[in-house]
Amino acid sequence: MTNPTTQAQEPPVLEVRDLDVLYALAGGQQMRAVDRLSFDIARGETLALVGESGCGKSSVAKAVMQLSPTAGGAIRLEGQAFANLTANALKRLRRRFQMIFQDPISSLNPQRTVREILEFPLRVNGRFDKTGSARRIRETLDIVGLDSQNVLERYPHEFSGGQCQRISIARALILEPVLLVCDEPVSALDVSVRAQVLNVLNDLRRRLGLSMLFISHDLAVVRNVADRVAVMYLGRICEIGTARDVLDRPAHPYTAALLSAVPRADPAAQTRRIALQGEMPSPMSLPTGCRFRTRCPGAQAACAAAEPPLASLADGRQVACHFPFSVAVPSADATASFEPEEIAS
Ligand code: SF4
Numbered sequence: 644m645t646n647p648t649t650q651a652q653e654p655p656v657l658e659v660r661d662l663d664v665l666y667a668l669a670g671g672q673q674m675r676a677v678d679r680l681s682f683d684i685a686r687g688e689t690l691a692l693v694g695e696s697g698c699g700k701s702s703v704a705k706a707v708m709q710l711s712p713t714a715g716g717a718i719r720l721e722g723q724a725f726a727n728l729t730a731n732a733l734k735r736l737r738r739r740f741q742m743i744f745q746d747p748i749s750s751l752n753p754q755r756t757v758r759e760i761l762e763f764p765l766r767v768n769g770r771f772d773k774t775g776s777a778r779r780i781r782e783t784l785d786i787v788g789l790d791s792q793n794v795l796e797r798y799p800h801e802f803s804g805g806q807c808q809r810i811s812i813a814r815a816l817i818l819e820p821v822l823l824v825c826d827e828p829v830s831a832l833d834v835s836v837r838a839q840v841l842n843v844l845n846d847l848r849r850r851l852g853l854s855m856l857f858i859s860h861d862l863a864v865v866r867n868v869a870d871r872v873a874v875m876y877l878g879r880i881c882e883i884g885t886a887r888d889v890l891d892r893p894a895h896p897y898t899a900a901l902l903s904a905v906p907r908a909d910p911a912a913q914t915r916r917i918a919l920q921g922e923m924p925s926p927m928s929l930p931t932g933c934r935f936r937t938r939c940p941g942a943q944a945a946c947a948a949a950e951p952p953l954a955s956l957a958d959g960r961q962v963a964c965h966f967p968f969s970v971a972v973p974s975a976d977a978t979a980s981f982e983p984e985e986i987a988s
Pocket of ligand 1: 895896897933934935936937939940941942943946951963964965966967
């Protein structure tokens with residue numbers, strides 16, 4: 644894993660500042676899916692964005708990829724702001740940031756061979772020449788662990804899901820990007836091939852110095868790839884820090900609850916499960932104060948009065964909670980109400 648402390652001294656590859664994403668609803672209403680969200684990704688760093696379905700993490704991915712309009716804030720890639728770019732300027736910049744999708748099979752054109760799939764981005768970006776492109780395709784397939792002699796003239800349906808995801812990764816790499824946005828890249832794969840694809844992604848970061856925004860709901864997967872982790876709840880980051888800090892010593896009650904639901908191979912390392920009350924509220928009717936308070940087992944009166952800002956703790960992570968675990972010990976009453984329940988055997 645890279646050292647985020649060292650990287651923080653270098654200009655970030657990706658800067659997201661006060662990002663807002665709104666969706667128009669029937670009747671002229673608007674739903675705020677992402678609410679003033681900010682983060683950076685350094686060169687060679689993987690930031691995992693995690694949270695339950697509906698928290699807004701895929702909306703962040705689409706906004707970064709410029710696949711959906713933003714309602715406010717700024718996104719910069721290597722210092723270049725996306726706002727007000729012409730279509731041609733965005734097309735030139737787009738080769739520097741590429742996406743890997745959740746379903747590798749449906750993301751590949753079934754009527755094209757692997758050679759045609761990998762040639763297509765080169766042609767669209769005016770970078771195709773017969774000899775150089777053939778060499779580049781062979782090299783890229785080699786990077787993702789596929790033998791070009793065996794795969795180039797075959798079609799996507801002839802490959803397994805894991806092989807298709809390797810082809811998708813090769814397609815993303817062919818234009819030599821600096822940033823990969825990976826949207827649940829292994830959640831559609833069998834458990835047996837997930838580790839292979841995660842190893843490919845980790846290898847890319849080491850060999851090519853790629854930066855990655857890794858979207859996932861699976862904290863066990865995130866533990867294998869992330870340098871830093873940002874936990875999202877209802878459109879905002881509630882905790883962000885190094886993977887070790889956030890995953891081993893969560894400071895926000897929501898992070899602790901998510902982690903308690905992850906099965907551990909070692910039963911002795913399994914923490915007690917923290918049961919969250921009810922469903923995530925609608926973004927159309929947020930609770931007053933802390934937006935997590937309706938489900939938080941440690942909520943106190945102060946939590947309804949004011950929304951906690953994302954504030955730094957002594958170890959460098961940032962947490963949006965009036966009573967983060969590593970700073971303030973909840974009162975005896977709050978501790979009692981926060982006692983997690985036993986995991987059912
Ligand atoms: S501010 Fe209060 S309700 Fe919100 S997460 Fe912290 S303890 Fe829970």
